[in-house]
Amino acid sequence: MTKPLADQIALVTGASRGIGAATATALAAQGAHVILTARTAGALEEVEDAIHQVGGSATIAPLDLVEGDSVARLAEAISGRWKALDMLVLNAGTLGELAAVNAYDPKMLAHTYTLNVSAQAALLGSFDAMLRKSNNARVVGLTSSVARKPRAYWGMYGGSKAAFENLLLSYGEEVRNLAPIRVAIIDPGATRTKMRARAFPGEDPETLKTPDVVGERIATLMNEDFATGHFERIEG
Structure with missing residues (x-):
């Protein structure tokens, strides 16, 4: 039996663990060839x-998204092997630091926005041509509730995710009538990840859903006829 994502190419960032790894595994289970990127080979x-x-x-394609022209080199390598990119999952990100705005470490602030915003813009720009060559391209970005509901001490991360959401949706509007590319944003909600454990060290991880729940939902979404701007929070 033919799998629903057979013969499709997917790129998942931050794919070495957690939600990224679960999403890559779920997409592969549905027949996609998945390109995995993260820093740790x-x-x-x-x-x-x-x-x-x-x-x-x-x-696999080990690389640091914030290092020089790494994204451009990745796009060059992938486009040299495949004609089109059907799915792009923008999962890689960093929490930065939980601190009052008046106490931010400037270097940490810069790094957080470089990875959570600038690197995402580089990915969209570098893979735009390959996405346009797909007959049904989907771009899914992972966000957080603090992007839409500001919370004390979460401004660094929340602000970067708010900027990322705006960036991704702007891209979706730019290509809406020019190419078969659809854009969606997923808030995974409380999930058993290392980032969650760092943010909530006293929380019992057994009370949280596993990354597999999120990965399966993203893979299922890829088979749905969603419209650009689709947003959903995954509960569980």
């Missing part, structure tokens, strides 16, 4: 091996 290899063990197809 060893962790990416583990995800790749797990995908191969269940009959899936994946390629």
